[in-house]
Amino acid sequence: MREKRPESRRKWLANVLFAAVILAAAGVLVLLRGAGRDAEAPLKAQLIYGDQNTVLDLPLDVDRTYDVDTGYLTVHIQVEDGAVRFVDSPCPDHVCESFGWLRIEDQTATCLPARAVLTIAPDQ
Numbered sequence: 001m002r003e004k005r006p007e008s009r010r011k012w013l014a015n016v017l018f019a020a021v022i023l024a025a026a027g028v029l030v031l032l033r034g035a036g037r038d039a040e041a042p043l044k045a046q047l048i049y050g051d052q053n054t055v056l057d058l059p060l061d062v063d064r065t066y067d068v069d070t071g072y073l074t075v076h077i078q079v080e081d082g083a084v085r086f087v088d089s090p091c092p093d094h095v096c097e098s099f100g101w102l103r104i105e106d107q108t109a110t111c112l113p114a115r116a117v118l119t120i121a122p123d124q
Helices: 008-033 095-099
Strands: 045-051 054-059 064-069 073-082 083-086 107-111 116-122
Touching: 008 064, 045 064, 054 064, 054 073, 083 095, 083 107, 083 116, 095 107, 095 116
Parallel strands: none
Antiparallel strands: 045 054, 045 116, 064 073, 073 083, 107 116
16 A cells, blocks of 8 residues: 655645635635624615716615616616615516625626616715
């Protein structure tokens, strides 16, 4: 039976150590990212659309449906119970609808044919 060489054990240990350092760094970044934010900070939805990157702020505290002409298609946005989504869009594949409800900061849904991005952002 053949024993493992010391070099292969060192390589394995170096790989494990490298992975541990990367995971620790990622954990620190996640903690730092959330450290400065208030957990109950108000949020809003933003629709960024068209070639001019027009920004439309949508309050999440008012249930409403918005019909927005992006210059390419008219997208239909629904706000309900503090969440927002693309609903009943005229795009050919309806991928934007499959993103579902967005309610957490930095969640994003995109409708490429309409050139529209829907995202959750802090309400400042």
